[in-house]
Amino acid sequence: MGPCRVGAGGMKQFAAFRLDTANECLWRHGARIALPPRPFMVLRYLVENPARLITHDELLDALWPETYVQPQVLRTYMLDLRKVLGDDAGQPRFIQTLPKRGYCFVASVSEHDGDGRDAGVGGDGSASKGRRIVGRDEELSRLRAEAKRVEGGQRRVVFVTGEAGIGKSALVDAFCQRLDAGWSVARGQCVEGFGGKEEYYPVMEALGQLCAAAEGERACGVLARRAPAWLATLGRQSDEGAPRTHERMPGDLCGALEQIAEKKPLMLVFEDMHWADGSTLHLLSALARRRAAARLMVVATCGPGDGAMRGAGEHSLKGLKQNLLMRHLCTEIALAPLSRTAVKELLARELQQESLPPGLTGFVHQHSEGNPLFAIAILEHLIARRFLVRAGTNGSARWEPTGAFEEMEADVPERLAQMIELEIGGLSAEEQRILGAGSAMGIAFPAWAVAAALEEDAAEIEEACSGLARRLHFVERGGQDELPDGTRSEFYVFVHGLYREVLYRRQAAARRATWHVRIAERLGELFAERVWAVAREMAMHFDAAGERGRAVSALRSAARCARDRQEHSDATQLLEEALRMAERLGQQDRGAGVRAIREELKDTQETTNGGAGRLRIVQRKA
Ligand SMILES: Nc1ncnc2c1ncn2[C@@H]1O[C@H](COP(=O)(O)OP(=O)(O)OP(=O)(O)O)[C@@H](O)[C@H]1O
Numbered sequence: 063m064g065p066c067r068v069g070a071g072g073m074k075q076f077a078a079f080r081l082d083t084a085n086e087c088l089w090r091h092g093a094r095i096a097l098p099p100r101p102f103m104v105l106r107y108l109v110e111n112p113a114r115l116i117t118h119d120e121l122l123d124a125l126w127p128e129t130y131v132q133p134q135v136l137r138t139y140m141l142d143l144r145k146v147l148g149d150d151a152g153q154p155r156f157i158q159t160l161p162k163r164g165y166c167f168v169a170s171v172s173e174h175d176g177d178g179r180d181a182g183v184g185g186d187g188s189a190s191k192g193r194r195i196v197g198r199d200e201e202l203s204r205l206r207a208e209a210k211r212v213e214g215g216q217r218r219v220v221f222v223t224g225e226a227g228i229g230k231s232a233l234v235d236a237f238c239q240r241l242d243a244g245w246s247v248a249r250g251q252c253v254e255g256f257g258g259k260e261e262y263y264p265v266m267e268a269l270g271q272l273c274a275a276a277e278g279e280r281a282c283g284v285l286a287r288r289a290p291a292w293l294a295t296l297g298r299q300s301d302e303g304a305p306r307t308h309e310r311m312p313g314d315l316c317g318a319l320e321q322i323a324e325k326k327p328l329m330l331v332f333e334d335m336h337w338a339d340g341s342t343l344h345l346l347s348a349l350a351r352r353r354a355a356a357r358l359m360v361v362a363t364c365g366p367g368d369g370a371m372r373g374a375g376e377h378s379l380k381g382l383k384q385n386l387l388m389r390h391l392c393t394e395i396a397l398a399p400l401s402r403t404a405v406k407e408l409l410a411r412e413l414q415q416e417s418l419p420p421g422l423t424g425f426v427h428q429h430s431e432g433n434p435l436f437a438i439a440i441l442e443h444l445i446a447r448r449f450l451v452r453a454g455t456n457g458s459a460r461w462e463p464t465g466a467f468e469e470m471e472a473d474v475p476e477r478l479a480q481m482i483e484l485e486i487g488g489l490s491a492e493e494q495r496i497l498g499a500g501s502a503m504g505i506a507f508p509a510w511a512v513a514a515a516l517e518e519d520a521a522e523i524e525e526a527c528s529g530l531a532r533r534l535h536f537v538e539r540g541g542q543d544e545l546p547d548g549t550r551s552e553f554y555v556f557v558h559g560l561y562r563e564v565l566y567r568r569q570a571a572a573r574r575a576t577w578h579v580r581i582a583e584r585l586g587e588l589f590a591e592r593v594w595a596v597a598r599e600m601a602m603h604f605d606a607a608g609e610r611g612r613a614v615s616a617l618r619s620a621a622r623c624a625r626d627r628q629e630h631s632d633a634t635q636l637l638e639e640a641l642r643m644a645e646r647l648g649q650q651d652r653g654a655g656v657r658a659i660r661e662e663l664k665d666t667q668e669t670t671n672g673g674a675g676r677l678r679i680v681q682r683k684a
Pocket residue numbers: 189190191194195196197198224225226227228229230231232233334365408434435438558559
């Protein structure tokens with residue numbers, strides 16, 4: 063159990079409502095609204111986990127773990143809740159339905175104790191959120207200083223960088239929670255493997271949040287006027303009817319965001335930009351470089367970018383950051399490992415015990431090297447191995463070691479990677495094979511891909527994966543993919559990239575290559591009618607398998623499809639990628655291929671000249 067989040071009389075506030083967990087009711091402008099227990103539980107869960115997708119399964123598992131509850135019942139509860147909150151499913155201010163997936167509580171939530179003081183603890187659910195962070199005072203005050211400048215009308219872009227698990231997200235979460243209500247905050251998360259699939263993926267996520275927030279109507283209105291194509295892509299139409307252009311122009315969006323920020327300073331958080339697509343990077347660059355005053359702050363988190371699988375934008379992200387730094391158009395907050403004192407505080411917080419067993423801090427600090435994710439994992443490991451146990455009776459129970467920490471030296475490997483290795487080593491050969499094949503897909507892996515890689519039955523693999531997700535703490539069920547043939551396939555997620563990396567790296571290269579090729583081929587079969595949609599992903603797998611010729615072919619055929627569909631800029635991008643890849647081919651393979659691609663590229667570019675001209679005008683106007 064974590065520290066008491068909502069103390070007696072503690073309330074969560076959203077718009078005009080306060081959720082009173084102590085008395086299990088809702089307050090609106092001082093009036094008490096009674097709710098039946100079940101809808102109340104649903105609302106409480108949503109409010110305590112705002113701004114993220116909550117799947118039907120998660121909700122059912124969290125609220126009724128022992129009972130079978132028909133998923134349709136949730137719909138009824140949502141209807142009731144919407145009535146009470148005066149919410150509109152079409153234009154949700156509170157509960158957004160994500161069809162076939164679940165719900166998202168979109169209003170911003172703050173915490174109030176009985177005195178109405180800001181209790182400072184957040185309410186957005188994930189492990190890192192809702193907790194105080196340790197040892198990041200200087201970084202928080204740098205972020206605050208940047209926010210002050212933004213309030214004064216100066217746009218700011220901040221990169222928060224550091225290795226996996228160092229606490230980038232935790233820092234940004236903590237900072238956003240401390241921002242006062244005068245700010246609007248919207249976030250977008252880049253997802254590994256999505257960079258090549260969906261243009262502007264994190265940007266669209268953030269825009270969705272902006273529009274769905276309590277004051278979302280205004281944001282929607284501004285987008286309708288200044289960036290209608292963006293609004294249309296969100297599935298919302300402007301009042302003026304169909305957008306004038308189908309193309310999402312970065313300049314339009316920059317202008318719209320700046321206008322949105324006129325009323326309330328706007329904070330855009332883009333998480334894990336090392337996985338961003340090229341278009342998102344382009345937009346970030348435009349936002350940073352525009353000269354007009356704007357109360358706009360962009361915080362981008364990014365890792366060192368040396369993952370086993372390169373994201374589409376890695377090189378250009380580094381280039382972009384360097385370039386902006388040189389021109390003083392952004393700042394970087396590079397997170398260092400936690401000090402020993404901070405590790406001590408972290409342990410005290412995790413164990414909820416002020417004075418720690420002698421030796422524990424030094425041990426964890428040394429082995430985690432100050433990485434909070436590692437530190438927490440080591441602590442969990444010590445507890446799992448029953449090296450740290452809770453001794454004493456209820457009231458006076460304390461965590462005590464069962465031996466000297468030196469005894470654990472051999473047991474706790476120096477690095478988390480090794481700990482993960484150990485954990486994986488405890489699994490059966492079959493389980494290791496399944497997870498290994500999953501790691502070839504990335505952080506998220508659908509069961510069908512694992513089945514394809516291993517040439518096994520998809521239903522059996524799905525069953526095995528769901529067993530693993532239930533049992534292991536580092537894999538969880540992510541949701542369902544609907545495949546073009548109408549079948550559904552569950553997909554799973556490694557809770558941390560490190561697990562995926564360790565699993566991937568420990569495979570022999572030849573085996574990995576076989577898996578990648580099989581996954582690419584299966585993608586080609588499944589999406590035969592829409593190859594263009596998966597071409598980049600196929601190319602990435604062929605490339606990872608060392609089959610560059612096939613990667614090039616996949617990109618070229620997708621480019622042809624794009625041209626047939628008049629999507630010339632997409633075709634150009636695909637051909638440019640094909641060209642870059644073809645240029646890396648061996649001598650005898652590359653000659654004719656490279657020449658042919660250049661020809662195709664020239665043809666396509668001639669057709670798009672109009673588009674490029676338009677982009678230039680937009681940028682000059684800005
Ligand atoms: N300063 C801190 N104080 C307390 N806990 C922290 C701190 N920093 C990170 N943590 C905890 O460590 C874990 C990893 O942190 P976080 O997810 O923020 O890292 P990250 O740098 O964003 O990692 P990734 O690169 O994987 O996104 C989380 O459980 C988080 O709550």
